[in-house]
Amino acid sequence: MVRLSNTMIGVLNAITFLLSIPILAGGIWLRARADGTECERYLAAAFIAVGVFLIVVSIAGLVGACCRVTCLLWFYLVAMFVLIVVLLGFTVFAFVVTNKGAGEAVSGRGFKEYRLGDYSNWLQDRVENNKNWNKIRGCLVDSKVCKKLEDKHETLEQFIKSDLSPIQSGCCKPPTSCGFTFVNSTQWTGTPNNTSDQDCGTWGNDASTLCYGCQSCKAGVVATLKTDWKRIAIVNIIFLVFIIIVYSVGCCAFRNNRRDHRNGGYKQGAYA
Incomplete structure (x- = not known):
């Protein structure tokens, strides 16, 4: 049986992959609109970038965990670590630049x-x-x-x-x-x-x-940016907790892959 941590990473990334498809499709649709505004084009670029990032990372995590491909799982963990650093940095920055000013x-x-x-x-x-x-x-x-x-x-x-x-x-x-x-x-x-x-x-x-x-x-x-950024920062804190948990599980899966490769395969029935 596949280790529990590998299974969890596989399931989570399968869900992420499915969620990334409508995000990417929405960005392509906004980009293709003949009467789209300049703002919609900027929004489309953001959707496309996020969609592509999620698809690439989720595929790496899914294949790396389920097919025991250590290099893909390593790439997945690096990408997740970068995401955690970026989200943490943005959250702190958002609170700093929005700490003053009111109507x-x-x-x-x-x-x-x-x-x-x-x-x-x-x-x-x-x-x-x-x-x-x-x-x-x-x-x-x-x-x-x-x-x-x-x-x-x-x-x-x-x-x-x-x-x-x-x-x-x-x-x-x-x-x-x-x-x-x-x-x-x-x-x-x-x-x-x-x-x-x-x-x-x-x-x-x-x-x-x-x-x-x-x-x-x-x-x-x-003033509108200040309100929106504070809301985003609060959501980011919740998302960060989730991402850190997933990252920890991914680390367990990566450790399992390396151990199994050293042992020439993995033992049936073992769990992380």
């Missing part, structure tokens, strides 16, 4: 407003880079996040009570301090009464302009 409540409003200077320097540098921001801005326009807000056809009373997302608050309307007059959720008129805030001069009623060039929009994106 500011606005008197008489249901939403918060965001200032880029409240967040970590690393996150600020990412969105202040023009090359990065042009890509992010294109994604925001393509996602029609502000068009969806406009389509609600809210009155001023309804709008000021809205619980806007950080991106909607920062990108789809001018800062409250500018003193513009409400027309609809994405249309504001008048002369700004706050000349110290450069966002007041950056705002434009054109659907492709709005506040996409504002510091408040960049702050809204950073």
Whole structure:
């Protein structure tokens, strides 16, 4: 009988292989879409990379454990170790760069407003880079996040009570301090009464302009990243525990393979 640790690694990698197929297929589908946005193409590349990685690693683990191929099992363990280091590093980094910054409540409003200077320097540098921001801005326009807000056809009373997302608050309307007059959720008129805030001069009623060039929009994106990264970091901790357990079992299987090769085969009925 095959050793228990080898059997467990084989089963786990068979499941991983089956799960990686829809991930890879989803990435290829997104990549092949004729009307796909730039954001979808970036997402497709990530799905394809993850799918290919999982397929290669799962095949190495499956064949290495079940067919007693020590070199493949060694490759599998190296890949798993690298994955553990990467996940651990990202988790620690995510908590460090998201440890500061929060939205500011606005008197008489249901939403918060965001200032880029409240967040970590690393996150600020990412969105202040023009090359990065042009890509992010294109994604925001393509996602029609502000068009969806406009389509609600809210009155001023309804709008000021809205619980806007950080991106909607920062990108789809001018800062409250500018003193513009409400027309609809994405249309504001008048002369700004706050000349110290450069966002007041950056705002434009054109659907492709709005506040996409504002510091408040960049702050809204950073605030969203902060929330998402913290959630991912928490999930990573759970995933890391699972990966470390699998890695430990894989080490047992690798030890079994080496012992069996030294002994010229494995003894029937032996378990790890």
